[in-house]
Every structure is written in C-alpha cells, then in structure tokens.
Amino acid sequence: MRLCMDWRSVKFDWNRARAFLVTAEEGSLSAAARALGMAQPTLGRQVDALEEELGVVLFERVGRGFTLTPSGEELLEHVRAMGEAANRVSLVSMGQAQAIEGTVKIAASEAHAMILLPPILVKLRAIEPGIRIEIVAGSGSSDLRRREADIAIRNYRPEEPDLIAKKLRDIPARLYATPGYIERLGNPKLPYDLRHADFINIDRTGLFLKGMNGLGMGLTEKNFPIMTENYLVMWGMVKGGLGIGVQDALIGDAEPLVRRVLPELQPLVFSMWLVAHREVNTSRRVRVVYDLLAAELGRPTPEDAH
Incomplete structure (x- = not known):
C-alpha cells in the first residue's frame, strides 16, 4: 500500500516527523528517545500523532523493536529529504553553506592537537586561508550535535544517528620511557621485569592496569604513583624520567627524549575515527577541513607494516 496523498495539503509538524525519522533509524522508541534526549512516552505520542494525522500505520512492532510498514518506508524517504533541505536552508540563511570562509571547530585529544594537527593546519592555511580553525583540546568528548565542535578526532565509533564517522586507521600504542629510566630498571627484557616500575596513569577505571597485567607484568596500584587524565601532562612526565607511559x-x-620499553612487545591497538555532523555534506568549509584531515591522518605509517 503506497502512501498516496497530496503532500502540499499536509500541515507537517517537524517535531513529529523528526520523532518518526529517528525511531526509524534507531529501530526502537527507547533508542530514539536516548538519541533525541527526550522521554520515551513523549516520543511515542509524537509518532502516534503523526500516524493519526496521516491516517496510516508507519510501524509494526517486532519483538522489542519496530519495523517500517510499506507506507513508513515511503514516508521515510520524504522526511529524510525534508531534514536535509531544512539543514541547507538554515546554512544558507547564515551565509555559510557555500562560503570557504568562517570558523571550523576541531575537537581532539591534547596530544593529537599539539603534535599531529599543526603540519596539517599548515597545509590548510595554504589551501584555504579564509578558514579559521578553533581547536577544542581535551580528553572529554565534545557534543557535535550541540555544535561544541564541527569535527572530532575520536578513538571510538559514535552511536548518534545524525553523525557521520569515518575510520581512519588502527593506531598501535606502545610503552615509552627515557633511556635513563630504562637503565635504572635494569634494561628489562620481559613483561614481568616491569613489576617494580612506575607508570604514569591516565585511566581512573583500572582498565590500563588490567591491560598491562594481561600482558604478564604483575602490577598493582602501587605501580601507578602519578595520575593525570591529560595526555600532554602524562607525556611530559614520561619525558621527564618519572616513569613509563x-x-x-x-x-x-x-x-x-624517549625510547620504547620492551620494543618487541605487542602494541595496544585502538582505532582513530573522524566524526562530523551531517552538515559536512552541505557546508563546503567543513567538508574541506574534513577531507584534508581524513587524507592526512589516514595515511599509512611505518608502524602499520609491523
């Protein structure tokens, strides 16, 4: 059954349409409510009201989730187009959609912001001098949906439905210390040789300790005399000879100033993701920055061959 009606005659409530769109993309009311930051009963009433307004059934319940009816699938195409069009109108009204000028906010960890971004931004300044960059550096995750940043470099894939994510590469992380500190440890050869070493802790959850012991180091909380959640501070402590990071x-x-501790030890591996709001598809200046970051940060490194 196709959703046959004169769309010009429908007085569309965008809140209801958005409720339908996110529910369709998330697959359940509970997940959609979390994505929109609203109460599940309120979201359900908006979807019900849209069905009543249109006179069709949009969802069929399957277990704890929903599946779209044929009418719902047809409507979904229209609502997605409406959302994209509304976003483009908003951007154009601000004079930003096609301009290669203006500010782009990039969120990244302190270490990536300080060490990896500068050479990339040198290239950006040469290509598009009209783009201003604001760096949001920190260990926390900026909320792209609230425009705390336009683009984020993260170590995990986001779950928000209105964000676009691209996996750049897997990053090998290794243990480092100063040559002098490694000598004081007796030039360790095996993981268990680090059982008396000091580590600079960057994790309050205990996962770092658990991960190290999973490699056979036999560590306790006493091996972590210094704690910081700031990666630059941690790195400064390591370069100052205070321990392993x-x-x-x-x-x-x-x-x-440093070298690898246990060079043959298998690295810890985490992923690097480039994340942006969907307006990356309509804002040229955001797209330019996004594409440059993806190209530069996604390049293979010598470590990738190991």
Missing part, C-alpha cells in the same frame, strides 16, 4: 607509536617514535 603509553603513547601512539607515531608520536612516541618521533620523540628523541
């Missing part, structure tokens, strides 16, 4: 191998191997 974990770092992206691309950054660690380029630092002359």
